[in-house]
Amino acid sequence: MAEQTQNTEAQIQELQKQIEQLKASQKSPYDVYQTSLTSRYCSAEMTQLFSQRSRHSTWRKLWLGLAEAEHELGIETITPQALEEMKAHLIVTDEDFEAARIEERIRRHDVMAHVHAFGLVAPAAAGVIHYGATSCYVTDNAELILQAKALDLLIQKLSKVISNLKAFSLQWKSEPTLAYTHLQSAQPITVGRRSAQWLQDLTFDLENLETVRANLKFRGAQGTTGTQASFLEIFQGDHAKCDKLNEILCKKFGFPACYDISTQTYTRKVDLIIAQAVAGIGASAHKIANDIRLLANFKEIEEPFEAKQIGSSAMAYKRNPMRSERICSLSRTLMSKPASFANTLSTQWMERTLDDSAIRRMDIPEMMLLAEAVLIGLDNVTDGLVVYPARIRSRFLEELPFMVTEAIIMKIVAKGGSRQEAHEEIRVISRQAASVVKMEGKPNDLIERIRNTEYFKPIWDELDGMMKPELYVGRSVEIVERYCGAGGPVEKVLAPYKEYLAQSTTAQLNV
Structure with a gap:
């Protein structure tokens, strides 16, 4: 025993000597590559x-x-x-x-x-x-533990973004705005109705993350090929103790059970299932951030812009949507992760190959860090969106004459006219009005053309009353109230996170 202690002390002394040599050769962090996820975009946690x-x-x-x-x-x-x-x-x-x-x-x-x-x-x-263990006892189980904790963090941050958009949707539920199909003006909605659509996509993501997190299990102590042969030998053929071993481990590390079948690893299908749920955040966020970028171009809605923030190094007047652009950029990378995990799963020959190791060292942390970076950006943006109602109304009124044409046709029919004839009359003068706007750069004069067309005389007296944006948003207000209001689906989705949301603050960008 004394000789063993002496040998250990000698090893430690030799180790300390080598450590000092290594420390002396270490470089500044500015001389080595660092990922921007850890240095710029993600939380310390x-x-x-x-x-x-x-x-x-x-x-x-x-x-x-x-x-x-x-x-x-x-x-x-x-x-x-x-x-x-x-x-x-x-x-x-x-x-x-x-x-x-x-x-x-x-x-x-x-x-x-x-x-x-x-x-x-x-x-x-x-x-x-x-x-009795194989390497995957620590590597795989550790990855499951880390991913479980990461999912918990993502779920909380996602609930904050949902809460932001819930409040925003209710605040702007009645503000009429142009809707777009094919990015062409379409039947109007409201500002809050549009954001409620963003919100619904994120609630789907939250439900997916919750499901994946709840179903996450442990690899446990399964031996080199998943047969527990080494542990059966350790316990002298006692199968009950092999089962009890994993029961104890699951309890210690907070998992409900082990996967029923494991090889040397837990099946890489688990990673793919997690990746598909996490990448869904990227798809939803990319769509939201893209919409905000388009609305910023229309000068209707903008992301937060700080007092001393610079939009462009050359064009001082610019307010570039850099937060939303960053969200899109990070989201594109996040959305690519499931393909990588699918490839890893598909190439695991028989009971495992080690070509999953190096890629998963990158893919698993990057996936979680990317998702968090996206949610930090989305939290910051959605909690500080700036709306310009006057600009929204101005752009709406430019298109409103075209919006009322369907209502005019229905009124003509109600007064005994032919729908086909009314449609043709509207089609001809609508194109004339559009030509004036596009070719001459003049205001939309469709309503004046209708006033000067004898065919539409039966509804001339009603035209002024029809020129109100609020008349054309359908059930937008009711849809938002039903979805986001008291007792609605969003409130139920957020119920488990009330305590977290009460304490949370808006995420601030590091840079």
Whole structure:
């Protein structure tokens, strides 16, 4: 025992010497590539969650959990002292990382490198760390734990955006605005009715995330190919203890159960299911941000713009929608992730291949970071949208003469006229009015043309009363009230997040 302690001390001394050498050669962070997700766009909470310290400290918690469960089930070689030493070193230190890095250079195996580093600081446990487990016991279970926590963060942030748009929709439920099909003026709606459509897409995303999160399970301790053969041997053929082992692990790490079937890994179908739900945020956000960019071009609605913000380095007057553009940019990358996860799933030969490893190291954190960055931007934008009612009404009135033509046809028919004749009369003078607008740059004179066309004399007296935008928005107000108001679907969707929403503030952009 004394000789083993002496050897361990010598290893530690040699390690400390190598650490000092490595520290002396370290470069400034400005000399190495950094992802903009962590340096510019995401919260400290999410970036910390997917940090190396978080990941590898989770590995240590998993190793401790396994050892505790095995000890509880009668494995005497795992001593109380071993467990205590493991508990005392669950957070991986900088020195531990250097120890693992040096070891990985030799072994070319990251899990065994960290087993070695853990054993250095918990020598009583060095011989039993990872007992019966395969590498995926820590890597896969850690990824499930991290993704579960990331989904919790995304769900909360998404609920905040939904809450923003709920309030916005109710505030502007009665403000008439031009609607567009094919990006051409169509039957009017209201400002709040349009934002309620954005809102509904996000509620679908929230429901999908909630479902994925609720159905997320654990890999557990399944052995090298998912048969639990190693644990069956450890427990001397006791199948009940193999089941009990996973029950204990699920309870320790907050999962309802293990997946019924695992190979060396949990099926990569799980990652794809998660990715499809998370990427849905990107699709919804891209549509919303695109609409806002178009409305900004119309000068009807704008994203927040700070007092000293610069829109263009050359054109000082500009108010470029940089927040919405950023949302679109990040969303495009997020929307591409399911294809990557699908490819990874499809190429897992038999019980697993390692070509899933390097790509998932990037894909899983990037997916969650991208989604959070999108939601941070969307929260900031939707909680500060600026509406210009006078401009909206002005643009509406330019198109209103065309909007009332359907109502004019119906009134003519109600007074005994022919719908086909009325349609033809309207078609001819509408095109004449459109030509004046497009070819001569003059105001829309369709109503005057109607006043000067004898065919429409039966409804001349009613024309002034028809020139009110509010008459053409259909049931927009009622639809918004029913959907966003008290007791409506959105209120029910947000009910689980009342406490979070009461404490949350609008996300501020780092840059």
